[in-house]
Amino acid sequence: MNTMAQAEDIFLRAKHRTFRGFTEDIEHEWTGPFYFIQAADPQLGLMKAWREGDCDGGGDEWTEEVDLTKQAVAAMNQLRPRPRFMVLCGDLVHAMPGTIFRDEQERDLKMALSGTDPSIPLVFVSGNHDLGNTPTPKTVAQYCSAWGDDYFSFWVGGVLFLVLNSQFFHDASACPQLKESQETWLEEQLSKISYSSSTAPKHIVVFQHIPLYVNNHDEEDDYFNLQREVRQKLIERFKKAGVKAVFSGHYHRNAGGYNDGLDMVVSSAIGCQLGEDTHGVRVVVVTADQVIHRYHTLDQMQKEGMDEDLRKLLQA
Numbered sequence: 401m402n403t404m405a406q407a408e409d410i411f412l413r414a415k416h417r418t419f420r421g422f423t424e425d426i427e428h429e430w431t432g433p434f435y436f437i438q439a440a441d442p443q444l445g446l447m448k449a450w451r452e453g454d455c456d457g458g459g460d461e462w463t464e465e466v467d468l469t470k471q472a473v474a475a476m477n478q479l480r481p482r483p484r485f486m487v488l489c490g491d492l493v494h495a496m497p498g499t500i501f502r503d504e505q506e507r508d509l510k511m512a513l514s515g516t517d518p519s520i521p522l523v524f525v526s527g528n529h530d531l532g533n534t535p536t537p538k539t540v541a542q543y544c545s546a547w548g549d550d551y552f553s554f555w556v557g558g559v560l561f562l563v564l565n566s567q568f569f570h571d572a573s574a575c576p577q578l579k580e581s582q583e584t585w586l587e588e589q590l591s592k593i594s595y596s597s598s599t600a601p602k603h604i605v606v607f608q609h610i611p612l613y614v615n616n617h618d619e620e621d622d623y624f625n626l627q628r629e630v631r632q633k634l635i636e637r638f639k640k641a642g643v644k645a646v647f648s649g650h651y652h653r654n655a656g657g658y659n660d661g662l663d664m665v666v667s668s669a670i671g672c673q674l675g676e677d678t679h680g681v682r683v684v685v686v687t688a689d690q691v692i693h694r695y696h697t698l699d700q701m702q703k704e705g706m707d708e709d710l711r712k713l714l715q716a
């Protein structure tokens with residue numbers, strides 16, 4: 401029983417709006433360049449659903465996605481130095497809350513991720529498939545019981561990271577209070593940063609599933625971005641607080657844009673691809689001045705490790 405409890409624990413580090421081991425107390429100081437792995441959409445079950453033209457029903461075979469997740473974990477485990485953490489930016493599984501195969505997909509994903517080296521904490525971000533397109537208090541509670549808090553902040557090496565629940569930006573009609581709570585919390589986080597310069601973070605980085613935008617900050621609304629009005633307000637708030645980059649998934653292709661100091665990074669999937677990219681993860685190096693990132697295919701990372709240019713930045 402004890403080993404089971406310990407094994408489960410790596411999925412529940414995000415509690416009380418912070419992350420065990422990565423609190424401000426422990427990690428507020430800048431100690432030099434470091435890196436982390438950002439990935440998205442293992443989405444167990446999508447491949448079969450996609451092939452069979454049933455995007456929302458899930459399927460009963462997701463071995464391919466399990467294997468890709470295991471490959472991502474294996475490739476990451478062999479990197480030296482080790483990344484400080486891996487963040488999975490949502491759509492952990494394909495089966496919507498309360499639907500058939502949900503439990504099995506969550507179980508199999510946890511199994512695949514449990515091969516992660518114990519020194520690399522796993523940070524989870526909730527996606528539309530994890531919470532439902534219109535989340536309810538019940539679906540949010542289910543997510544939190546399986547993967548920890550749906551929004552929280554944490555510190556690593558003097559950098560502040562904010563994990564957001566982007567479903568509240570998309571459609572909070574069935575959970576207005578939860579959306580309000582995140583708003584209040586976010587405002588507090590962002591204003592704290594602007595006013596206390598003595599404890600100011602080196603950088604601020606945001607993780608959320610749905611990108612603010614896919615290619616251009618002024619693009620039309622569609623399935624893959626946040627609605628324009630919501631998007632513009634967030635961009636303003638992020639810029640005002642000095643947020644450097646927003647990392648997301650959801651698009652199953654690499655994309656993104658840069659606008660007035662704010663880098664919007666959209667990473668393709670570990671799992672099912674919807675464009676021309678290959679299964680992969682993003683390596684993100686944080687230096688004193690910059691947050692620099694490059695997408696690595698799983699094959700490439702497994703064979704060659706981290707991109708040489710990025711590695712050099714770590715030694716600077």
Ligand SMILES: [Zn+2]
Binds near residue numbers: 490528529609649650
């Ligand atoms: Zn998604």
